[in-house]
Amino acid sequence: MILRRAGKFVVFFIVVSVVLTTMAGGGWLIWQQLQQIGPSSPSQGMSRDALEMWLVSLYLNLHQEELTQPLGTDDTPIPFSIAPGETAGTIAQRLQEMGLISDAELFRLYVKYHNLDANLEAGDFTLRANMTMEDIAHELLEARFEEIQITILPGWRLEEIAEMLRDNTDISPEEFLTQARQGDFDSPVLADRPLGTSVEGYLFPDTYRIPATADARQLIEILLAAFDSHFTPEMRQAAAARGMTVYQAVTLASIVEREAVLDWERPIIAGVYLNRLNPNTETKGYLQADPTFQYAKGYDPATGKWWNPMGLEEAATIDSPYNTFLYPGLPPGPICSPSLASLQAAVYPAETDYLFFYAKGDGSHVFARTYEEHLRNQEQYQ
Secondary structure (H helix, E strand, O other), rough: OOOHOHHOOOHHHHHHHHHHHHHOOHHHHHHHHHHHHOOOOOOOOOOHHHHHHHHHHHHHHHOOOHHHHHOOOOOOEEEEEEEEOOOOHHHHHHHHHHOOOOHHHHOOOOOOOOHHHHHHEEEEEEOOOOOHHHHHHHHOOOOOEEEEEEEEOOOOOOOOHHHHHHHHOOOOOOHHHHHHHHOOOHHHHOOOOOOOOEEEEEEEOOEEEEEOOOOOOHHHHHHHHHHHHOOHHHHHHHHHHHHOOHHHHHHHHHHHHOOOOOOOOHHHHHHHHHHOOOOOOOOOOOOOOHHHHHHHOEEOOOOOOOOOOOHHOOOOOOOOOOOOOOOOOOOOOOOOOOOOOHHHHHHHOOOOOEEEEEEEEOOEEEEEOOHHHHHHHHHHOO
């Protein structure tokens, strides 16, 4: 900035700085600065940037008291926000107008000299009148974004996540569903996801603190990153060893999530479904999983729920590839966000010869090897 002025002002500034510094006993400081610059000097071709920094250093030292003395003693918190793209100059001017610093230009030069201007981030801060100019400059290096807490429960489908976002955030549920179903995301866990499919199943259920300003895409990227960190390389290798892609493992895990209540049963239920996929068994490759029918049926206005109990008489009423009573094999994709326990169950299933299970009414299940045994279990626990 100083070098952009007319030459006479530069010369005048240098002369005045030298005189004032000498008067203040700063001759030694000038000598030190020259030593740091090396054998070159302004007359010997010192670079413009080096000369500017040398002059700024002199100026800051002359105003050291202003930099290190607060304007007041009040420690009342004062909110201060930096907008995206705001410059150090406009920030400094606002600080001066708020009575937090005495000299906006001095503040701007300070952050520039210490290379802090490039690190000032948009965000929300808490400042105080009893902070020095140096304190304020360093405080602004760490953005304190307003955050909100959200919880995604295991077993939720995309629409349920959207409803939670509608009630707890400013994220548009419609935009969330559009991004989740059509967005293009660069995440390693989606590498084998078929083209045109949603991110259903990959939005890892957990409690998160997210920026209050986050949009739908940013949220999905956070959830995908969480999934990536939890679905370990060892789990991916275990899935591959069983001949499953990550997408198939997540699909199976999502069904287990909607069926299982007790964690210790999850590997057994996963094993049952894998056994059912074998076309040479009694089930002939049909999963016959209630949750897949419930997913295909979707929201029921009569109950106000997305997941509704299924009667056997309903099995053939919905023609959907997600209806595993009508279509063999795994459904086209995941039906919900599975927990880590269900993901682990899908890649580390229990090795059994069970083909059927029936809910006992207390959260647990009774397992059977044949359909006849399964019918007897139904009679006992109905």
